[in-house]
Amino acid sequence: MTLMKNPSHPGEVLDELYLGPLDLSPIALARRLHVPRTRIERLVKGETTLTVDTAVRLATFFRTTPEYWMNLQRAWDLARARDTIDVSDITPLEAA
Numbered sequence: 001m002t003l004m005k006n007p008s009h010p011g012e013v014l015d016e017l018y019l020g021p022l023d024l025s026p027i028a029l030a031r032r033l034h035v036p037r038t039r040i041e042r043l044v045k046g047e048t049t050l051t052v053d054t055a056v057r058l059a060t061f062f063r064t065t066p067e068y069w070m071n072l073q074r075a076w077d078l079a080r081a082r083d084t085i086d087v088s089d090i091t092p093l094e095a096a
Contacts, residue, residue, distance in 0.1 A: 007075035010050040011043040018062055019044070033057040049073055 008016075019029060026044050030037040035057065042048040055069035 007072070007079050009046040009076050010069060010072040011046050011048075013072055014040075014058070015044045029061075032061060049077070 015026075018024070019026065026040040027037045030040040033040070033054075035054065039048070039054065043050060043054065050069055050073040052066070052070065055066040055073075058064065058069050059066045
């Protein structure tokens with residue numbers, strides 16, 4: 001059995017790996033990205049999901065890729081779904 005670490009919310013990654021080390025506030029980042037401050041504040045607090053628009057803006061600003069940011073969101077979403085969706089009454093398809 002492989003143990004998987006629960007993925008971090010993209011906002012947590014943004015805060016801990018980018019904003020903190022660069023001493024950049026969510027408000028300052030929002031200004032640089034030309035988005036409402038609440039978008040970044042809520043993302044950092046884990047109150048909202050990362051949008052494609054924000055992923056493109058973060059990738060451009062931090063010289064990463066949109067895929068990097070969207071993969072963080074995808075991993076977060078899948079982990080939450082696995083924890084909350086009841087599939088106990090679904091019978092897997094048998095191979096022919």
